[in-house]
Amino acid sequence: MRFEGTQDYVATEDLRVAVNAAIALERPLLVKGEPGTGKTVLAIEVAKALGAPLIEWHIKSTTKAAQGLYEYDAVSRLRDGQMGDERAKDVSNYIKKGKLWEAFTAKERPILLIDEIDKADIEFPNDLLQELDRMEFYVYETDETIKAKQRPIVIITSNNEKELPDAFLRRCFFHFIKFPDEQTMNEIIEVHYPGIKKKLVSEALTTFYSMREVPGMKKKPSTSELLDWLKLLMNEDIDLETLKEQNPDKLTPPLHGALLKNEQDVALFERLAFLSRRENTPRRGPSG
Structure with missing residues (x-):
């Protein structure tokens, strides 16, 4: 056997x-x-x-x-x-x-x-x-x-x-x-969603693995949660540009409820998004 x-x-x-x-x-x-x-x-x-x-x-x-x-x-x-x-x-x-x-x-x-x-x-x-x-x-x-x-x-x-x-x-x-590397994860995704758009998968995986690397997360998103997220992205017809414009190290991705499963991690990403916006806001010079 x-x-x-x-x-x-x-x-x-x-x-x-x-x-x-x-x-x-x-x-x-x-x-x-x-x-x-x-x-x-x-x-x-x-x-x-x-x-x-x-x-x-x-x-x-x-x-x-x-x-x-x-x-x-x-x-x-x-x-x-x-x-x-x-x-x-x-x-x-x-x-x-x-x-x-x-x-x-x-x-x-x-x-x-x-x-x-x-x-x-x-x-x-x-x-x-x-x-x-x-x-x-x-x-x-x-x-x-x-x-x-x-x-x-x-x-x-x-x-x-x-x-x-x-x-x-x-x-x-x-x-x-071991947690699957990107190549293995691509194979897993193909098994579950044959023929899925490669560009969508590539962008989603970039976001997904970047999220897992964010320090301080209580629960890192798992393989099963990635599959759920991809299903939602397809169902909601989220376009590639919407996914690309998110900075996964700082901003919460679309439909993040499939990936973030507790309030601490949601708050962490919201805090990072706030800090990112503050850093990117142009500072006014002294008046006069």
Whole structure:
């Protein structure tokens, strides 16, 4: 099983190498990078390219590792037992399978996405170590061991919001998705908007990369936000001259709401625009 990218996803050579290395080693692939660089989409495209089923586990701050195995609803069983429901006699009726259980028992070798693992408690990764290593876990309520029929391809994403434990990192193959350079970004744009005007893209990319270099930004615009911005520029038929007249280092570009996602960054660009106007305003000489 080898991943070579898809027609909908531009995978750089180093990313393809990382995916295939993780598959060969049968280790989880830990993918880090800025938000909006395609980490989650990678798992979707790997599944598509390999013709494998995709099981997605999106992590929240309240997610516990045990939920990936199973959850036992003791309260419902007690209530049903008090009501005389026959279902209460079988404990398996009250066990909800988690995403790891689904992956371990899938008929075909699946892609298991554990998305944004750094959102969870710091102990979350450590609590999954044994299950990901041994590819099995024990269900106390039914006295059974769930073993993986085949080892799933595990892709784990992180936005680097918190450090992951060393013991967990040792068990993963790591890859950091670098922010795309202009050539790669052009390829990505062409995939999403075939035949888009080259001059518009060139001018938009100049503005976009200049914005990312402005010091003091709280959140730099990402690839996905650039794609949204280009779509708006096309929909609103923004002409090239309007885009050109903006100085990306000092002025807020048209439809900037697609690129700037918090009030601090909007205020930063408005302040820069104000300073630019003040610098460019001709000064009056002394009267008389």
